[in-house]
Amino acid sequence: MAEPTALLEPRPTAAPATPSRSLRNLALGLLRTARPRQWIKNVLVVAAPASAGELFTARALTQLPLVFALFTACAAAVYLVNDARDAEADRAHPVKRHRPVAAGQVPVPVAYAVGGALAVLAPTAAVWLCSPYTSALLSAYLGLQLAYCVSLKHVLVVDLVVVATGFLMRAVIGGLALGIPLSRWFLITTGFGALFMVAAKRYSEAVQMAGREGATRVLLTEYTAGYLRFVWQLAAGVAVLGYCLWALEEGGAPSTGVLPWRQLSVVAFVLAVLRYAVFAERGTAGEPEDVVLRDRPLALIGVVWLAMYGLAVAHW
Known part of the structure; x- marks a missing residue:
């Protein structure tokens, strides 16, 4: 028979949160x-x-x-x-x-x-x-x-422009910090390329949330899928046009490289836009970085474009 005192032993309780643990949780929360x-x-x-x-x-x-x-x-x-x-x-x-x-x-x-x-x-x-x-x-x-x-x-519309402008500011600030003049084609291509990705993401949200307006932002219900498709298609076209004009204008001088890498990079750029548009049309274009990293063909096209672009800038 057990001792009477054994029945009265208190049950172990969870240790109270220490200040250091609370601060760690707070820091992790701020980081997230x-x-x-x-x-x-x-x-x-x-x-x-x-x-x-x-x-x-x-x-x-x-x-x-x-x-x-x-x-x-x-x-x-x-x-x-x-x-x-x-x-x-x-x-x-x-x-x-x-x-x-x-x-x-x-x-x-x-x-x-x-x-x-x-x-x-x-x-x-x-x-x-x-x-x-x-x-x-x-x-x-x-x-x-x-x-x-x-x-x-x-x-x-303003919401699309503001988000796209945030991307453009990221691209501009590096040149501004180093005092590098920014080409008008750089600004056009970057700005409309950002608008393309932002509108594609909004279009994907609209497609996925069709019939579930209460589960998403109110403004998204005021856009139509057809309008958002028009925006990302228009932005993609302007971005491609701006890039082509940059390649032809800057590449007009005699090239000292083995191949006209600047003009050839247009092919990779257009292929990247077309590949990204596949996800936009399917309604699966979420965060741009997720789209690029999860799709190997698109990532490979991006690497090829970077290589061509680098060779063009280096005049190889």
Whole structure:
């Protein structure tokens, strides 16, 4: 027979959360809210220096990592403020309710505070580490994206333009930091290429959410699938035209390379657009980086295009 005292022994209880564990959970929540998967978009800061053949200069190798980090900080600030602002609505969403702010892992005041701190520190640091022009562009990006979070995302067409402009700013800031003149064809191709991908993503959302308006953003229900298809097709056409004009104009001079790589790169560029359009038409074009990384033929075409483009810039 068991001893009477054995029956009175208290059951073990879970150890209370320690301050260090709570801080670690908070830090992980802030990191998740900053969307690390989205940071790959900021690689676009190398676009202008690469197109000018100055990617591997000493100044580029020191400045571009700083620009990448500062732009990432600004993007993280926008994500934090956006999630804090939309916390209540996200809690009612089947997927977004798992976001750290909506789930309560990151308190709303903390998200606002960290986002605000990053929004102030990144442009300020850019003045000292890069240039006043870089700081000005980062400030413009923050202002535009925060305005998008507050109101512009509810305005037809403007929401597409704002998101596409964010991509364009990423591509422009690298050249701005290094003082590289930006070609009009570079701006046209990059801007409309971004609009192509943004409209393709919206079209895919519209196709997937057809008949389920309550499960997606309200503005998306005001677009028609036919209109969004028109936008991404138009943007793709303008991007291809801009790239072709760049290749023909800049390649008009006698080439010192073995082959006319600049003109030949048009083939790879057009193939990449056509391959991406397959996913857009199917309604499966989600985040651009996911589309590129999950489709091997598209990734291979991209590598071939980069090789041709690099050879053209290097005049090989």
